[in-house]
Amino acid sequence: MAKNILLQQLSCNELVEQILATLQPNIIEWINNLKIEQDKELDFIPKKKVVSMLQVTSQTLHNWEKHEILVPYKIANRVFYKKADIVKAMKKPDSS
Helix, strand or coil: CCCCCCCCCCCHHHHHHHHHHHHHHHHHHHHHHHHHHHHHHHCEEEHHHHHHHHCCCHHHHHHHHHCCCCCCEEECCEEEEEHHHHHHHHCCCCCC
């Protein structure tokens, strides 16, 4: 026995369609923004690649770590840096 429940002249299916039509674009936008933020935060680069990209030595990276310019992330005996941290460190400070 299928029963239709009307809510202010809407059937159950119409209500579901209205809810989905209203919420779906917002949910999709939220998911896309979440993915973008995760990509920004979780994009790790191995130390060797950072050395190559920035054309610096491992000792320079070590010095930057000591001066808290870059934060190393050690995973299974390997060192990584967040891409966002590298970009932030490479930006020139404001001269104000």
